[in-house]
Amino acid sequence: MSMTYLGKAVSRVDGPAKVTGAARYAGEFPVPELTYGVVVSSTIARGKITRIDSAAALGVPGVVQVFTHENRPHTAYLNRSWRDEVAPPGAPFRPLYDAEIHFSAQPVALVVAEDFETARYAASLVRVEYEQGPHTTDLERERGTAYVPPKKRNGIAPPPDPRGNAVEALAAAPRKIARQYVSPFEHHNPMEPFATTVLWQDAGRLTVFDKTQGVQNVQSYITSVFGLKAANVQVISPFVGGAFGSGLRPQYQVFLAVMAATELERSVRVTLTRQQMFSFSYRPNTIQAISLGARPDGKLLALTHEAIGNTSQHEDYQETVVNWSGLLYGAENASFIYKLVKTDWASPADMRAPGATLGVFAIETAIDELAYELSLDPLALRLANYTERDENDGKPFTSKELRACYQQGAERFGWSKRNPAPRSMTEGRELIGWGMATGAWEALHMKAAARATLRAGPMLEVASATADIGTGTYTIMAQIAAETLGVPIEAVSVKLGDSSLPKSPIEGGSWTAASIGAAVQAACETVRGKLFKLARGLENSPLANADIEHVEFADGTIRLPGDPSRSVPIDRALAAAGTEALEAEETVGPGLISSRRFSRNTHSAVFAEVRVDEELGIARVTRVVNAVAAGRILNLKTGGSQVMGGVVMGIGMALHEETMPDHALGRFMNHNLAEYHIPVHADIPAAIEVIFVEEHDPEVSPLGVKGLGEIGIVGTAAAIGNAIYHATGKRVRDLPITIDKLL
Numbered sequence: 127m128s129m130t131y132l133g134k135a136v137s138r139v140d141g142p143a144k145v146t147g148a149a150r151y152a153g154e155f156p157v158p159e160l161t162y163g164v165v166v167s168s169t170i171a172r173g174k175i176t177r178i179d180s181a182a183a184l185g186v187p188g189v190v191q192v193f194t195h196e197n198r199p200h201t202a203y204l205n206r207s208w209r210d211e212v213a214p215p216g217a218p219f220r221p222l223y224d225a226e227i228h229f230s231a232q233p234v235a236l237v238v239a240e241d242f243e244t245a246r247y248a249a250s251l252v253r254v255e256y257e258q259g260p261h262t263t264d265l266e267r268e269r270g271t272a273y274v275p276p277k278k279r280n281g282i283a284p285p286p287d288p289r290g291n292a293v294e295a296l297a298a299a300p301r302k303i304a305r306q307y308v309s310p311f312e313h314h315n316p317m318e319p320f321a322t323t324v325l326w327q328d329a330g331r332l333t334v335f336d337k338t339q340g341v342q343n344v345q346s347y348i349t350s351v352f353g354l355k356a357a358n359v360q361v362i363s364p365f366v367g368g369a370f371g372s373g374l375r376p377q378y379q380v381f382l383a384v385m386a387a388t389e390l391e392r393s394v395r396v397t398l399t400r401q402q403m404f405s406f407s408y409r410p411n412t413i414q415a416i417s418l419g420a421r422p423d424g425k426l427l428a429l430t431h432e433a434i435g436n437t438s439q440h441e442d443y444q445e446t447v448v449n450w451s452g453l454l455y456g457a458e459n460a461s462f463i464y465k466l467v468k469t470d471w472a473s474p475a476d477m478r479a480p481g482a483t484l485g486v487f488a489i490e491t492a493i494d495e496l497a498y499e500l501s502l503d504p505l506a507l508r509l510a511n512y513t514e515r516d517e518n519d520g521k522p523f524t525s526k527e528l529r530a531c532y533q534q535g536a537e538r539f540g541w542s543k544r545n546p547a548p549r550s551m552t553e554g555r556e557l558i559g560w561g562m563a564t565g566a567w568e569a570l571h572m573k574a575a576a577r578a579t580l581r582a583g584p585m586l587e588v589a590s591a592t593a594d595i596g597t598g599t600y601t602i603m604a605q606i607a608a609e610t611l612g613v614p615i616e617a618v619s620v621k622l623g624d625s626s627l628p629k630s631p632i633e634g635g636s637w638t639a640a641s642i643g644a645a646v647q648a649a650c651e652t653v654r655g656k657l658f659k660l661a662r663g664l665e666n667s668p669l670a671n672a673d674i675e676h677v678e679f680a681d682g683t684i685r686l687p688g689d690p691s692r693s694v695p696i697d698r699a700l701a702a703a704g705t706e707a708l709e710a711e712e713t714v715g716p717g718l719i720s721s722r723r724f725s726r727n728t729h730s731a732v733f734a735e736v737r738v739d740e741e742l743g744i745a746r747v748t749r750v751v752n753a754v755a756a757g758r759i760l761n762l763k764t765g766g767s768q769v770m771g772g773v774v775m776g777i778g779m780a781l782h783e784e785t786m787p788d789h790a791l792g793r794f795m796n797h798n799l800a801e802y803h804i805p806v807h808a809d810i811p812a813a814i815e816v817i818f819v820e821e822h823d824p825e826v827s828p829l830g831v832k833g834l835g836e837i838g839i840v841g842t843a844a845a846i847g848n849a850i851y852h853a854t855g856k857r858v859r860d861l862p863i864t865i866d867k868l869l
């Protein structure tokens with residue numbers, strides 16, 4: 127295969143559509159005779175609606191209907207057993223199901239009007255009376271009620287088995303630390319709010335434009351909840367303005383818009399407000415305890431990691447928090463506990479590297495603390511405990527170039543010039559700190575399908591029902607297709623985000639590049655085979671005696687390398703055969719044996735520099751180097767941007783992000799982007815350097831790809847916290863590290 131596009135810094139193929147505004151988002155699709163739904167949210171966290179009065183709202187000219195639990199159609203929830211692809215065990219939240227209130231800002235009514243302003247005004251007139259119940263929203267106060275979830279969540283590894291006797295080993299260890307770390311609620315806050323536009327057509331056919339990471343997941347949600355036929359429901363989501371995991375599950379505006387459309391037999395759009403975006407989907411609040419016992423030379427003897435996370439009353443939301451400690455460090459004695467506490471909040475949701483961001487923050491801070499305890503360099507301590515196997519189950523990795531990440535990251539950062547003593551590096555009135563941490567994430571390959579269609583031109587279309595949430599899926603699909611069939615990337619069109627396209631899992635877990643990539647390549651290879659047969663079969667074909675292993679597909683031709691006379695243009699092959707299009711659809715899944723034999727992970731080493739002005743309590747991140755080993759990198763530009771974006775989100779996690787609950791009200795208070803702080807440009811250093819460490823891994827997925835969407839955030843907050851300790855001598859163990867905690 128001639129290497130034209132793969133591994134290069136190819137610009138986004140969807141870039142022009144995005145910057146010119148041609149890309150349409152769920153709340154923007156023009157639909158004739160559209161009505162607008164506005165959601166009314168509950169003001170209490172727990173209790174019952176005793177009275178709901180829509181009369182005033184219904185009296186406003188232009189209001190079409192007000193839906194509440196009292197008049198919602200009975201056609202909804204026909205199938206009470208629906209579960210979406212990522213639902214944790216429990217009972218999924220059902221909007222407008224009954225009078226019960228399960229969390230603050232739960233949707234209690236939908237006002238539908240001929241225009242948005244009328245709907246919004248009328249929504250303010252809906253009167254709701256409640257019988258308030260006692261709510262519990264405080265994880266710290268409720269930690270005594272923590273329980274081990276009785277049912278495991280699909281796809282989430284339970285904590286690893288204990289090794290040796292951690293309690294005894296800790297007691298006997300010559301050096302030890304025991305620490306507690308706390309992480310706050312965080313909300314995903316993608317730029318684009320959740321929105322659903324339902325185009326209602328005759329005969330009950332629905333076209334649903336939704337903001338989602340899984341069009342087919344939303345389609346099956348709609349068909350099972352409303353008892354509709356799959357053939358009558360098409361879900362479309364070509365562009366997603368960020369999601370970070372909040373779009374993995376169908377959100378409540380999907381239900382409300384489809385309910386209103388089917389009941390009114392009208393097209394309906396429901397867009398959530400920024401404040402309503404805070405009523406569901408968040409990274410859980412956690413408390414983690416870590417104990418480490420070690421020899422003076424740094425060898426770990428004992429490790430315990432316990433995490434408690436909050437969940438809702440109705441679902442046991444689970445993520446993988448404590449396993450990362452066991453994966454990374456080979457203490458002979460170790461124990462791992464993961465528990466949940468039920469709270470009167472909506473269910474948490476996967477948020478970029480769910481579980482790993484939290485667990486790795488804790489272990490990588492604790493390792494740093496142990497390094498100071500032992501007077502060892504934090505990097506040397508990690509190397510002293512480096513493992514070649516997944517210590518949780520003894521399996522080898524398909525590949526693990528973490529050592530090279532440490533080495534290349536340290537070299538680029540200049541780690542060897544670090545003065546180990548806290549408060550030892552200053553410039554002007556600023557303290558300078560250098561910290562580092564390890565990152566790890568999963569490298570999954572999921573079963574997925576893609577279709578390739580080659581036409582004269584040549585023009586090539588590749589299609590799959592997957593999503594591009596800003597990650598670069600369009601671009602890598604185009605690169606792989608162009609590369610495999612030897613056509614310019616400009617000749618490739620990519621279709622995705624449409625439930626009628628070949629089957630794809632939700633876009634998540636950083637598995638899309640590996641999984642959809644493999645399917646696109648397989649479909650294109652099948653087309654390649656068909657095309658070669660046509661070319662060879664031409665009368666007096668220049669390729670008459672050639673076989674497919676020896677030809678190359680390049681510049682829109684099939685040719686023998688080094689012999690320009692033996693070449694057939696794609697167009698000629700198609701025309702001569704009288705074939706309008708060559709098409710193939712292929713499904714590629716993971717190798718089962720390899721899944722069982724190997725652990726599959728990405729790794730990284732993050733190095734951060736901070737400058738702290740102690741008088742003001744302000745910490746700035748001034749430099750980050752993130753060295754990542756993620757198998758083959760398909761696109762240096764979009765891949766580099768994924769890691770950089772992860773680092774930015776990690777800076778937010780370390781210094782800014784925190785959704786603040788008022789436990790008296792059971793309600794999030796800073797539910798807007800003015801008071802929920804995310805990093806802005808001024809918070810982000812010009813120098814975020816991403817190093818892709820070479821990692822050859824034919825085992826992990828057909829393309830050798832591991833995925834990059836999530837690894838960039840993992841470890842970043844710990845590296846920054848460790849740098850702040852190095853700068854100031856102050857260890858902040860509850861995130862985010864804000865001014866008040868530093869002063």
Ligand code: MOS
Pocket residue numbers: 339369370371372374476477478479480633634635636
């Ligand atoms: Mo990711 S949290 O699987 O979108």
